[in-house]
Amino acid sequence: MLIVVLHNPGLPNKLLDAIVCFAVPLFCFLSGIFFNPDASFHDYVRKRFNSLLRPYFFTLLVVSFAYVIIKSTPSLWWYLFWMIYGNGPNLPKVMLHLWFLPNLFLVTLFVWALFRYVKFMKSSIGVQLFLMTVFLVIGALGIQLFWNVKLPISITNHFMTDGNLFLINGLLNNPAYSKEVLLVDKHFVLKGLPWSLDFIMITSAFFMGGYFVSRNRLENLFDKTSIAMTMLIIFIVFHYCYNYTINLNIRRYDHMLISTAECFAAIYFLIFLSFFISNNCGSLSNIIQYVGRYSLIVYIFHPIIQSKTFFTITTLLPNAPKLIVLFPALIAGICIPLLLNWLALERFKFLRFWYYAK
Numbered sequence: 001m002l003i004v005v006l007h008n009p010g011l012p013n014k015l016l017d018a019i020v021c022f023a024v025p026l027f028c029f030l031s032g033i034f035f036n037p038d039a040s041f042h043d044y045v046r047k048r049f050n051s052l053l054r055p056y057f058f059t060l061l062v063v064s065f066a067y068v069i070i071k072s073t074p075s076l077w078w079y080l081f082w083m084i085y086g087n088g089p090n091l092p093k094v095m096l097h098l099w100f101l102p103n104l105f106l107v108t109l110f111v112w113a114l115f116r117y118v119k120f121m122k123s124s125i126g127v128q129l130f131l132m133t134v135f136l137v138i139g140a141l142g143i144q145l146f147w148n149v150k151l152p153i154s155i156t157n158h159f160m161t162d163g164n165l166f167l168i169n170g171l172l173n174n175p176a177y178s179k180e181v182l183l184v185d186k187h188f189v190l191k192g193l194p195w196s197l198d199f200i201m202i203t204s205a206f207f208m209g210g211y212f213v214s215r216n217r218l219e220n221l222f223d224k225t226s227i228a229m230t231m232l233i234i235f236i237v238f239h240y241c242y243n244y245t246i247n248l249n250i251r252r253y254d255h256m257l258i259s260t261a262e263c264f265a266a267i268y269f270l271i272f273l274s275f276f277i278s279n280n281c282g283s284l285s286n287i288i289q290y291v292g293r294y295s296l297i298v299y300i301f302h303p304i305i306q307s308k309t310f311f312t313i314t315t316l317l318p319n320a321p322k323l324i325v326l327f328p329a330l331i332a333g334i335c336i337p338l339l340l341n342w343l344a345l346e347r348f349k350f351l352r353f354w355y356y357a358k
Helices: 002-006 013-020 023-033 041-071 076-085 093-117 125-141 163-169 194-215 225-242 256-280 282-293 295-316 322-345 349-355
Strands: 147-151 187-191
Touching (some): 002 013, 002 023, 002 295, 002 322, 023 194, 023 256, 041 349, 076 194, 093 194, 093 295, 125 194, 163 187, 225 256, 256 282, 282 295
């Protein structure tokens, strides 16, 4: 639900900066809480492929075909190339956010191998914390290594004939990344590795943090009101004073200590808030649980629905304040994907295969 808020076109920039600094790390942390490294490699790859990559590829294939039919250009091969590359700057703009799914797939396999072959969780708690910190530090320090890297044609031609020409002609229009930014002197400017592999150490560190909490049964530590209020104050003060953020899609990790402290403070408070709602707000808890059950569907389809709703309302009511329009767009971004799921995705075997395979 926070991801839907983050992608709302009417969100004020200050609130956008505040949410983006913890949204993806929180997503990784929560995924780690439900991680099970005991499955066999074959079963684990199959399960994660079905739950993450199958909806990723199917959705982007449908969108790519639609773009080619409606816009007639560029070629379908370019869309397929960038779909396989799986990095945010070059995905179709209505599905830009799907970069997270292949990255999460890589993270889960990487952490599975780490636990299975390195015996990570058999080490002491101190060693586990130290290694997660090392992962985070290495990832944060190296987050810009493959960002804005100018690739000469001699390199791209190792992979394809007229490599730069293919990349230049196939570059997709994107509101966040213009061709002028991505191309310099007819050389392609690399914006990250395939499947966002260049920051896998960061997402893996947060993922392992979630599993660390679950494995050591530390969930009760997130039920402390005094600590939660302290964490909320830390987050507000740090963000107000420094405005540092963590935006992995554009390879930003502004400050090692302050950004990390902000992020973990927000994670603690939001997990505390989840416990509080679960224990004290029955009806609200049931609603959130229902949304959570279909979180992948909401995640995939919310941007296009939310943005269309927002701009339709602003067209009909041009004088309406953006903050007022924000709320119906937000509700549509959550509810319409749920309605789509109930009307189609769950009812038809073909769609269930792509979105609900186990």
